Amino acid sequence: MHDERLVRAAFVYNLTKYVSWPRSGNELVIGVIGEGSMGSLLARRLSGKTTDTRTIRVILAPSRQELHRCDIFYYAGESSDSRPAILTLARENSILTVGETAAFARQGGMIGLVRAGDQIQIHVNLEAVQEAKLKISAQLLNLSTIERTGKGVKD
Amino acid sequence: MRPSPTSSFARKMTVMALLASALASVTLMAAFVEFDTISSRALLQSRLTTLADVVGQNSTAALNFDDRTAAVEVLEALRSDPPIVSGCLYSAEGRLFARYTRQVDLKLCPAAYSQTTSLGSRYASVTRPVIRQNELVGVVVLISDLQDLQRRWRYMLVVAGCLGALAVIVGGLSGSFLQKAISRPISALAYAMHKVTADNNYTARVKVVGNDEIAELGAGFNTMLAELQGRDEARRLAEAKLRFQAHNDTLTGLPNRLLLADRLSQSVALASREQRMLALLYIDLDGFKLVNDSLGHGVGDTLLVQVAERLLGRVRRSDTLARLGGDEFTVLLALLNEKEDAALVAKDLLDVLAAPFHIEEHEINIGASIGISVFPDTAREAVLLMQQADSAMYAAKRNGRNQFRFFTDELGALVRERLNLESLLRGAVVRGEIDIHYQPEFDVKSGRLIRFEALARWTHPTIGSIPPDKFIPVAEESGLIVSLGAYIMERACGEAVQWQPMTPHPIQVAVNVSSIQFCRDSFVDEVVDILTRTGLKPELLQLELTESVMLTGIHHSAEIMKRLRGMGISMVIDDFGTGYSCLSYLPSLPFDALKIDRSFVKELHLRPEGEAMVHSLVSLAHNIGMRVIVEGIEQTEQLDLIRALGGNEMQGYLMGRPTPNPRAELTKFFHHFEKPPLSPDPQPESKPPA
Numbered sequence: 001m002h003d004e005r006l007v008r009a010a011f012v013y014n015l016t017k018y019v020s021w022p023r024s025g026n027e028l029v030i031g032v033i034g035e036g037s038m039g040s041l042l043a044r045r046l047s048g049k050t051t052d053t054r055t056i057r058v059i060l061a062p063s064r065q066e067l068h069r070c071d072i073f074y075y076a077g078e079s080s081d082s083r084p085a086i087l088t089l090a091r092e093n094s095i096l097t098v099g100e101t102a103a104f105a106r107q108g109g110m111i112g113l114v115r116a117g118d119q120i121q122i123h124v125n126l127e128a129v130q131e132a133k134l135k136i137s138a139q140l141l142n143l144s145t146i147e148r149t150g151k152g153v154k155d
Numbered sequence: 156m157r158p159s160p161t162s163s164f165a166r167k168m169t170v171m172a173l174l175a176s177a178l179a180s181v182t183l184m185a186a187f188v189e190f191d192t193i194s195s196r197a198l199l200q201s202r203l204t205t206l207a208d209v210v211g212q213n214s215t216a217a218l219n220f221d222d223r224t225a226a227v228e229v230l231e232a233l234r235s236d237p238p239i240v241s242g243c244l245y246s247a248e249g250r251l252f253a254r255y256t257r258q259v260d261l262k263l264c265p266a267a268y269s270q271t272t273s274l275g276s277r278y279a280s281v282t283r284p285v286i287r288q289n290e291l292v293g294v295v296v297l298i299s300d301l302q303d304l305q306r307r308w309r310y311m312l313v314v315a316g317c318l319g320a321l322a323v324i325v326g327g328l329s330g331s332f333l334q335k336a337i338s339r340p341i342s343a344l345a346y347a348m349h350k351v352t353a354d355n356n357y358t359a360r361v362k363v364v365g366n367d368e369i370a371e372l373g374a375g376f377n378t379m380l381a382e383l384q385g386r387d388e389a390r391r392l393a394e395a396k397l398r399f400q401a402h403n404d405t406l407t408g409l410p411n412r413l414l415l416a417d418r419l420s421q422s423v424a425l426a427s428r429e430q431r432m433l434a435l436l437y438i439d440l441d442g443f444k445l446v447n448d449s450l451g452h453g454v455g456d457t458l459l460v461q462v463a464e465r466l467l468g469r470v471r472r473s474d475t476l477a478r479l480g481g482d483e484f485t486v487l488l489a490l491l492n493e494k495e496d497a498a499l500v501a502k503d504l505l506d507v508l509a510a511p512f513h514i515e516e517h518e519i520n521i522g523a524s525i526g527i528s529v530f531p532d533t534a535r536e537a538v539l540l541m542q543q544a545d546s547a548m549y550a551a552k553r554n555g556r557n558q559f560r561f562f563t564d565e566l567g568a569l570v571r572e573r574l575n576l577e578s579l580l581r582g583a584v585v586r587g588e589i590d591i592h593y594q595p596e597f598d599v600k601s602g603r604l605i606r607f608e609a610l611a612r613w614t615h616p617t618i619g620s621i622p623p624d625k626f627i628p629v630a631e632e633s634g635l636i637v638s639l640g641a642y643i644m645e646r647a648c649g650e651a652v653q654w655q656p657m658t659p660h661p662i663q664v665a666v667n668v669s670s671i672q673f674c675r676d677s678f679v680d681e682v683v684d685i686l687t688r689t690g691l692k693p694e695l696l697q698l699e700l701t702e703s704v705m706l707t708g709i710h711h712s713a714e715i716m717k718r719l720r721g722m723g724i725s726m727v728i729d730d731f732g733t734g735y736s737c738l739s740y741l742p743s744l745p746f747d748a749l750k751i752d753r754s755f756v757k758e759l760h761l762r763p764e765g766e767a768m769v770h771s772l773v774s775l776a777h778n779i780g781m782r783v784i785v786e787g788i789e790q791t792e793q794l795d796l797i798r799a800l801g802g803n804e805m806q807g808y809l810m811g812r813p814t815p816n817p818r819a820e821l822t823k824f825f826h827h828f829e830k831p832p833l834s835p836d837p838q839p840e841s842k843p844p845a
Binding site: 007011014017018051052119120122137139140142143 | 213215216217219220221222225287288290
């Protein structure tokens with residue numbers, strides 16, 4: 001894997017094709033939470049791309065107002081601990097939350113893009129997804145490892 | 156049983172049916188197999204496409220999220236479909252992403268999509284794009300083995316072949332059965348044709364069933380046969396008619412001479428083989444000419460038809476009644492038991508003809524003379540039997556008519572003698588063998604010589620003298636009498652001219668005339684010619700006719716006599732009382748005198764009834780104004796009686812025999828003052844004959 005970040009960016013983009021939101025608009029807004037280069041890379045790679053007629057917009061470090069407009073929260077970095085308030089917001093506003101660890105999915109996040117060797121594995125917390133009234137394609141689920149909230153921290 | 160051409164026709168029909176069904180089934184099966192191949196290929200193609208789409212669809216996420224394991228898992232699902240030997244999944248960039256192969260050694264998925272090559276006829280492949288939300292995600296290539304399809308194709312071929320063979324067998328069988336509907340009527344036609352040509356039997360017909368072309372052909376054939384049959388019948392009828400006309404008499408329908416000759420020779424052959432007898436009856440009607448002349452040919456023909464009917468009513472079916480022509484009939488009695496049977500039949504036939512015929516208003520009495528010849532008594536050949544029956548018939552006729560007579564060897568000798576005489580007689584006149592003797596006739600009352608009767612004498616240089624009663628009938632039958640009679644008449648007339656200067660009163664000459672001479676149309680002219688040539692006065696000629704003159708037709712005879720008498724010629728009926736004539740015709744014929752036959756004179760003084768007979772004849776003649784001449788006086792007793800009975804003129808050996816030199820007699824007579832030598836009456840009379 002030459003650049004893990006590029007693969008994650010492609011995964012995020014591809015995720016939009018397998019998830020359906022209860023609302024729809026012209027834009028698909030991705031809010032990047034956390035530090036690191038991942039946010040700018042996403043912005044660089046995905047901004048302006050269309051996915052199913054929606055144009056992707058990447059917001060780095062969104063404000064409180066901007067949070068509401070997001071369709072996806074991307075938690076960048078290892079450090080990204082769960083912030084229960086935002087996760088709750090996301091759950092209530094049907095915002096897909098994507099993190100980079102398996103723990104993310106267990107701790108209330110919806111999808112974790114987890115590195116395993118030279119591959120990126122997808123971990124899905126189905127409860128969280130369903131709570132947020134989002135739908136994930138069964139195809140994606142076929143590839144995914146299903147997680148539950150509150151599982152052991154060690155995994 | 157049938158002729159071979161028709162069975163070959165049936166065979167051809169069967170072969171044609173077989174060929175047709177084979178062609179049809181092969182075409183059908185080929186089309187079926189081809190269609191099946193095409194459709195199963197299309198089916199495979201569409202199945203592969205669907206499968207590729209499903210695989211692609213299930214592989215999108217794996218491609219999107221670069222999950223080769225998941226992709227391989229999806230592809231592994233193809234294992235449940237045996238014909239699919241390989242599935243290749245390429246990324247959107249064209250790199251091999253995942254692959255599935257049924258057999259490990261198969262290398263059907265190149266590393267890059269662009270390296271995909273043709274797989275040959277063994278495999279069929281389908282390439283489908285993998286698209287997620289309008290974006291090309293990758294490419295699926297599915298490869299299927301066609302072996303199954305080919306195996307199925309071969310299997311189909313075998314099934315089709317079997318079905319085709321079955322169709323050919325069924326088609327052939329049903330064809331050979333169904334073709335009978337066509338070939339059977341045609342066979343029947345051919346059979347009928349064969350029958351017609353083999354037997355010339357035009358009555359054969361074909362049974363016509365239905366209304367197709369064969370039925371039409373059959374009907375046409377029947378029509379043609381009917382036409383042929385009609386023509387054949389017409390031809391046969393015409394032939395039968397011709398044959399009938401050739402073999403039958405047109406008037407009576409009886410067999411004619413030709414057919415009789417045929418039957419006679421057949422019967423002779425049969426009788427000869429079976430050692431039986433047969434008789435031929437030759438029938439000649441008496442006096443038919445009289446009927447024909449006096450009542451006309453129409454009545455004559457009717458009479459012949461009625462005679463034929465009567466005769467036909469009396470002969471057996473096995474006998475042949477034929478008409479030879481004229482009034483001559485024959486009856487052929489085949490397979491006779493004895494000669495007397497023929498006599499019985501002849502008697503029967505004479506009886507049946509003796510009954511009067513009624514034609515129009517006429518009652519006609521007619522008789523017949525029958526001559527009979529018997530096989531094998533006197534002849535063993537048909538021709539001879541015919542001649543003998545004919546001769547016997549003539550003999551019967553001469554014998555006095557209305558009787559039958561068997562041919563005998565004596566008759567045969569007679570006939571031969573006659574034939575001999577006839578050949579001798581021919582030329583007798585030229586050779587100077589015919590001489591004329593003259594017998595004097597005298598007036599009874601005066602005893603004066605009044606005429607000489609000319610009598611023919613024939614002296615043959617080797618045979619010697621032949622009496623008139625022998626050669627006159629021969630002359631009559633042969634027709635020589637015409638020239639002989641004319642010769643005698645001319646010489647007699649010439650002689651009579653010589654007499655006249657020698658006597659104080661005219662001396663007549665009497666000449667006998669045969670009815671055959673008399674009946675000739677030229678007779679009167681001939682007499683006139685002779686009188687002219689000799690210079691004899693007609694009053695000095697006396698013609699003597701026999702009763703047979705009546706047979707030629709009374710009216711005709713009377714006419715001729717009137718013409719002769721008109722010239723002054725005397726007419727006398729000769730040999731009166733011997734024939735078959737009845738007295739009733741006498742008054743209607745203009746005779747001057749009748750000459751009583753010598754047979755009456757012979758019996759005159761021997762039997763009382765003889766005298767009565769002559770007496771009544773004399774009275775009869777006198778009553779109708781005729782004189783009576785008596786011939787054959789040989790004794791003075793006879794002369795006395797004749798004189799007593801009132802006879803007018805007389806002739807006989809007592810007074811004078813026939814003499815070849817009458818002039819010497821005349822000189823003698825008139826030198827003695829006309830005194831007849833044996834005249835008992837001395838009173839001379841100079842009265843000339845009336």
